Amino acid sequence: MKIAIVCYPTFGGSGVVATELGIALAERGHEIHFITYKQPVRLELLSRNIHFHEVSVPDYALFHYQPYELALSSKLVDMVKLHKIDLMHVHYAIPHAYAGYMAKKMLAEENIFIPMVTTLHGTDITLVGNHPFYKPAVTFSINNSDVVTSVSASLKEDTLRLFDIRKDIHVVPNFIDIEKYNNPYTDCQRDLMATKDERIITHISNIRAVKRVPDVIEIFDRIQKEIPSKLLIVGEGPEKEACERLCASKGIQNKVLFLGNSSEVDKILCFSDLFLLPSEKESFGLAALEAMASSVPVISSNTGGLPEVNQHGVSGFLSEVGNVDEMAQNALLILKDDTSLSTFKRQAREAAIKFDTKNIVPLYEAVYEKASNKV
Ligand code: GMT
Structure with a gap:
């Protein structure tokens, strides 16, 4: 046609x-x-x-x-x-x-x-x-x-x-094109972003109020107190400056990298350990699916279409909008050891396949x- x-x-x-x-x-x-x-x-x-x-x-x-x-x-x-x-x-x-x-x-x-x-x-x-x-x-x-x-x-x-x-x-x-993600030929430059002992947490969005990026920072703040980690925030949007100020006020600005817009999210996701999407509303959550296809488990809110994508206890966890304490606890459950992380990574990828x-x-x-x- x-x-x-x-x-x-x-x-x-x-x-x-x-x-x-x-x-x-x-x-x-x-x-x-x-x-x-x-x-x-x-x-x-x-x-x-x-x-x-x-x-x-x-x-x-x-x-x-x-x-x-x-x-x-x-x-x-x-x-x-x-x-x-x-x-x-x-x-x-x-x-x-x-x-x-x-x-x-x-x-x-x-x-x-x-x-x-x-x-x-x-x-x-x-x-x-x-x-x-x-x-x-x-x-x-x-x-x-x-x-x-x-x-x-x-x-x-x-x-x-x-x-x-x-x-x-x-x-x-x-x-998503499942072949494009988790591609063994992707140039996965993890060491540019974090040291070997650190976990990499990622959020990708247009940094608008609906995405609740301050919740991303709150969740990360709780995670980094327990586990050495870095937060990558990818995208541009009207709330970005306020989010940068929030990181500074928490004293975590050295652990949060604002990377701006990227048309190569697969390269960022390939070295990510966890994806955060605590949105107020989300009709589907393509960013969560891209993460899952890259074997990155997802901590998300349970709003809109997210429960149709992110499987609770399998590809990650879902919580009520704004429940940052529970989201942080679930994140730690996934990140706590390599066995748990690799199980969730595998399950995230498997859950993405039906959306190929x-x-x-x-x-x-x-x-x-x-x-x-x-x-
Ligand atoms: O919110 C965004 O990320 C942008 C927005 C858009 O209009 O482009 O995304 C919407 O459409 C995507 C593709 O169908 C969905 O995966 C997003 O969940 C949806 N965003 C919202 O519902 C907030």
């Missing part, structure tokens, strides 16, 4: 999933057209089956807000016609599903009928989309998609609870088939 993928090109999980999906579909013989405002971060190599079309929004002084949705829907119309695209797959409801719907309507005027699949990723439903300013438009664009998918059963429940939805929602979980690309991407292909039969 010729598929247009609309996504955010940033480090966020929705953009990463959309990009990895496009790459996997291209490998399976589909022709993929990424349509967004910048080349997606994980799309390093363009290939015969992968194309990128940039949406540009020229600045015009009259506009207080530049109309991105308008430019995106016009670009979609032009690209669908030029490349004879069969289907649009939009990731993240705001504003992509809305722009996709407008493109569909404009194309229908020219007797071109194209199906649209919308994938809901999380904050488009639980945080932003639920705001009264956006809710009618989000409800409308979900109801007018040909097929809707969500990345977890929990996100499906949230969507049905928060919005007036008349559509079936298909759960298609996040996925080859098991999940065919579910999207089935969704495309279903959507195509609807127009």
